[in-house]
Amino acid sequence: MLWLTLFRHSIQPYLISWFRYDPADVLARLTARHSRVQAVQGTTDIQVSVSDARRLAAAAGVQPLLIEGTNHVLKIAPTDRVANAATYTKPDLPIPAALVSALTGFLREALK
Numbered sequence: 001m002l003w004l005t006l007f008r009h010s011i012q013p014y015l016i017s018w019f020r021y022d023p024a025d026v027l028a029r030l031t032a033r034h035s036r037v038q039a040v041q042g043t044t045d046i047q048v049s050v051s052d053a054r055r056l057a058a059a060a061g062v063q064p065l066l067i068e069g070t071n072h073v074l075k076i077a078p079t080d081r082v083a084n085a086a087t088y089t090k091p092d093l094p095i096p097a098a099l100v101s102a103l104t105g106f107l108r109e110a111l112k
Helices: 002-006 009-018 023-029 050-060 081-089 097-110
Strands: 040-042 065-067
Touching (some): 023 050, 040 050, 040 097, 065 097
């Protein structure tokens, strides 16, 4: 069972320690955030909502990069939870061209 690997008892205290942090609050406090942050979000993500991504992007002072029809692992996925989650373990699924294009553009600018 995959969840036992990810959430085994030995790492639960570590995971629990992170629950106290709000990523948007942490990001808003960073001083060098504006030119090197890109908030990427799939519109069929079943773990993090588009509104969460918008909040994170706003905290960084950037526009979110919404990749239509992609999930948490940025693979094309339906909204059906079972079918969506099934994409997590399929490394042969392609990365959407829109994501590749947007990220290479971002990196070109950020690394100038």
